[in-house]
Amino acid sequence: MILGTDCYITAIYLFEGGEIPTGLDGAEGIELFIVTSSAEIDIVHEPRAREILRASMPRGYTGEIVFVSIGCTGLFATVLEFVQRSVRYCRILALETPASFVQHTLDVAKLGDGGDGFIAQDVACVMDLSKERKGAIAKIGHCEILARRGSFGGTAKLSQELARCLENLCLRLPGAEIVTFENVSLWSQRLLQLLTVMLREGAVPPPERWLPSIESDERHFMSVRPLLDMLSHINHPPPQALIVACLGAGGRIGLMALEWLRVDDGTTEPVRLTYEPTFGKADRHDLGEIALLGEHDTVPVRPTHVLYADREFYGRNNFYFQWTLRN
Structure with a gap:
């Protein structure tokens, strides 16, 4: 059962200069942790991305880590995922680091070098959501x-x-x-x-x-x-x-x-x-579980294509890809 459709932002934390934001670890009661990145699932194998992911995870969190992605509109997908689940509190990580990996996926999708010329920036940001108004921004x-x-x-x-x-x-x-x-x-x-x-x-x-x-x-x-x-x-x-x-x-x-x-x-x-x-009705494409590598595990070869560029997925409102991370 979905606990109502109200959705509130209670905090936004920006990783500036690679520093861990003050107060990031202080959230209590987080029931769901969602990660998104335009670079899709392979980014979680990058050491810098794993560092940010672990720093963003609420202390003592034992629930599942859901990874959703649909290019640069991934943040909207995280909100759709949250409101259609029966949880009250959620943390979202928008993970776009390291910039070199993200730039590679932009180039593969013909959005960077040789395409629109986009230059990936090294950024990450956390947003905490609640279905209760208390403490909301x-x-x-x-x-x-x-x-x-x-x-x-x-x-x-x-x-x-x-x-x-x-x-x-x-x-x-x-x-x-x-x-x-x-x-x-x-x-x-x-x-x-x-x-x-x-x-x-x-x-x-x-x-x-x-x-x-x-x-x-x-x-x-x-x-x-x-x-x-x-x-x-x-x-x-x-x-x-x-x-x-x-x-x-x-x-x-x-x-x-x-x-x-x-x-x-x-x-x-x-x-x-x-x-x-009002929220769009989520249209998920579940791609199963992915094991999150340890600190010293080998990083796999970088991807040669991105799913969001496949024409078979065009034209579907509120559509996104979903994986479950496990350590």
Whole structure:
């Protein structure tokens, strides 16, 4: 039985300069640990990735470690996985280190050298989620991953679907501000052009009024980008509601709507939320168990392809790959 559909962010910890964030080990009652990376499952065999994974794991945690991935939209998949499980508290690790390994997978997918020119950044970030409001920073009111169909005109149809979704969100959350999803890829720019034409005037702020993203050039933050965008707009002061979007290879875009619950002094703002949260129905592709290597085990050969680039998986909303890690 799912314990309701409310979902709250209680903490965000950023690994800056490779340092372990203060307070990371302090969370109690974590019932589920989910890891995501655009580089897919083989990244967990890299020594630096294992170090961050173990540092992020709540002290004394004995539950399963779930690994989900769908390119750069993996963070949205972790939220979908959490809300559709019968647990109350969850820790999520967005793992995009070491940068050399992530860059290799970008190049394999023709998104790095010889493609869009993305340059992987060495980043990792932790987000704690709860189905209870106590101690929350923000409420997640909406989360889904939209996917372009592989047929002719797929980008135009995706832009229509995206326009309807943004219009509905802005209707539910008056005054919501949108963080741009644009990046340096040609597909990103094409999608934004089509979307601009399809948005009903007055229903959604025009793209030229959207908030800037942390990602504005070839430097690529993969699945950590939405978290960095949240952090960059939380203290300036934050808008009452924020819509964060992130593109993923294979014609995907993740959308998340947040309502901030804290005022500038860090105390909880006494606001009654009046809308019902909506989450996409998860479409998982279970790929079984993977053994997490020990510190001194041999690192396997780097992958020669990435699953999210396989055309057989295009066009499926709220779709992601899932593995279970065991030590």
